[in-house]
Amino acid sequence: MHETGVHERALAAIPGHDAAQAPAHERAKLRLQDVGKRFETAGRAASVAVQDFTLDVAQGEFLVIVGPSGCGKTTVLNMLAGLERPTAGRVTLDGVEIAGPGPARGVMFQDYALFPWQTVRGNIGFGLRHGPAGSALSAKERAARVQSCIDLVGLNGSEDKYPHELSGGMRQRAALARLVANEPEVLLMDEPLAALDAQTRLILQDELLRIWGQDRPAASRRTVVFITHAIDEAVFLADRVAVMTTHPGRLKALIDIPLARPRNDATRASPEFQALTQHIWSLIRDEAYRATVT
Ligand SMILES: Nc1ncnc2c1ncn2[C@@H]1O[C@H](COP(=O)(O)OP(=O)(O)O)[C@@H](O)[C@H]1O
Ligand SMILES: [Mg+2]
Known part of the structure; x- marks a missing residue:
């Protein structure tokens, strides 16, 4: 030590x-x-x-x-x-x-900071649609990246849920998926x-x-x-x-x-x-x- x-x-x-x-x-x-x-x-x-x-x-x-x-x-x-x-x-x-x-550099905070009006899939894809990380990707490639991040954090089956339908742990899984989707x-x-x-x-x-x-x-x-x-x-x-x-x-x-x-x-x-x-x-x-x- x-x-x-x-x-x-x-x-x-x-x-x-x-x-x-x-x-x-x-x-x-x-x-x-x-x-x-x-x-x-x-x-x-x-x-x-x-x-x-x-x-x-x-x-x-x-x-x-x-x-x-x-x-x-x-x-x-x-x-x-x-x-x-x-x-x-x-x-x-x-x-x-x-x-x-x-x-x-990707940042994640204690409060989930998910958009309440977007589904899990929508939240994870947000940065790819609107930020530099996804600008070189086709729509199909973006969708594939979002799905692989959903798989990575174990949110399969909850893609179409809204944040208020998720437990705290699932919300942080979604926030983590959104973070890594941008590949910082x-x-x-x-x-x-x-x-x-x-x-x-x-x-x-x-x-x-x-x-x-x-x-x-x-x-x-x-x-x-x-x-x-x-x-x-x-x-x-x-x-x-x-x-x-x-x-x-x-x-x-x-x-x-x-x-x-x-x-x-x-x-x-x-x-x-x-x-x-x-x-x-x-x-x-x-x-x-x-x-x-x-
Ligand atoms: N925007 C700010 N304006 C004035 N003081 C601040 C501001 N942000 C943090 N501080 C002060 O700086 C110190 C460190 O805060 P912070 O970095 O949030 O601590 P921690 O995250 O370890 O709880 C605290 O005394 C806090 O009050
Ligand atoms: Mg603090």
Whole structure:
């Protein structure tokens, strides 16, 4: 278990990555360098949401950010998405500064964000009909892509249902299908499972790893930045867990999660899993406490 900012070592721990082959900075898919974000609010002191935040995310890595509520997780994700601009430092994708949203990055939030007036099929196809991802596809190719995404997330038989006819878990399956239909290189996910009941959540964690391609080499996986406040979820999913402190939001520790993949219920029951979960809890306990009293 390493608490270290030495990204070479973390990269080497990911199958398919050999840090000796190329310097880590050449392999970073996403890079946050000394990033800060201040929010100026009229009539009040500026609030510093994120400070001195430096982190590389490797191609194909599943990076999870944990931290207590209000510590700046969403702000970090919004800067990666290009929805917010940093007030200090640089945020880059493949070495190019992120200046706004782009088709290479797909975003998914906790609330389902499905169009209530569209069916599952309509929701999944929306980005392909109206965005750049589907512009080179014929109508037939788009329909085939939508169907393969429906199959991928296990929504066969529910294609023609509307969001209000679906359970929370099915809605997030639909949101996930819509996300991957656009084939983004990077998935940015802000507590996408937080609104679900505990059982559904475990099932969707498994599904998410399957869809990410945990049995494929890192080079053919998408890069994921996933936010959660649930430590067990972070340990189950992640190659590395980034732990944030609160007020201001800084990176407190980077923890390698060397649990073998594919991961499953046996992983959750293993002593290694329990030890990692305990270790991360010990790192954020004081922060979490502070978040309940300030
Ligand atoms: N648009 C905004 N204007 C002012 N303050 C904000 C804004 N967005 C977030 N903040 C503040 O920044 C801090 C971090 O928020 P956020 O990134 O949403 O935290 P988290 O996602 O970890 O709960 C909080 O103190 C929050 O109040
Ligand atoms: Mg948040």
